[in-house]
Amino acid sequence: MSDSSGLRPEDRADFEAVLHLALNSPDILSALRADPTARAAARLRIRALADADKITAAAHSEYRTYLTRLALNASAEETTARRPAATRLLAALAVLTPPVAASSAAVLLVLGHLLQLADVRGTLPGSLITAGWILALVAALSTLIALAALLSTAIRGRDPSAYPARLEQARMDWQQALLERGLLPHLRRYLGEDPSLPCAPPTTPSPATPTADSQNGPPHTG
Secondary structure (H helix, E strand, O other), X not given: OOOOOOOOHHHHHHHHXXXXXXXXXXXXXXXXXXXXXXXXXXXXXXXXXXXXHHHHHHHHXXXXXXXXXXXXXXXXXXXXXXXXXXXXXXXXXXXXXXXXXXXXXXXXXXXXHHHHHOOOOOOHHHHHHHHHHHHHHHHHHHHHHHHHHHHHXXXXXXXXXXXXXXXXXXXXXXXXXXXXXXXXXXXXXXXXXXXXXXXXXXXXXXXXXXXXXXXXXXXXXX
């Protein structure tokens, strides 16, 4: 599994998709409209892409869970692909054996009893009846084996179809955390550091603006 401390190259497309959502959030979009040249938006996007690893670290827990689910899903797909042909053959036999054996047993039993009613001499009627009961026993045993296999699979709960759903949920959780805890706070801070935006807060107090120390006394004058 890849190191969850940094963003994998395969996940940069997801990062850019979430970045697009963040750039179109109401407060950031309103601030960017103050720049008619749209250069601030380009600078904001470039800076966010350059700091992708640092921004992703804000959603470290969700990203690690997503990578874990990704590894589990890959392992399940590999196990299914490597399942031997003999296993698939046994599964098919477990499904087909009960009905075939039951129908054959019924035919042999009916035929044997008909021959007995027709007073046919020899061992043929008895042999058919014996073979019919043997096939009936085989049908019953194979049915029990098939039911036990289904019950065991249900108890283990190792349905391969559950892995993709869990993986997608983990991916959505990571993207949500990346948006709320990663991209939006970083983009808002970048906006405050961009001098080309009039809405950006100043990095140092303006002389005409009362400072925190001057709020309890008369304001400083220039």
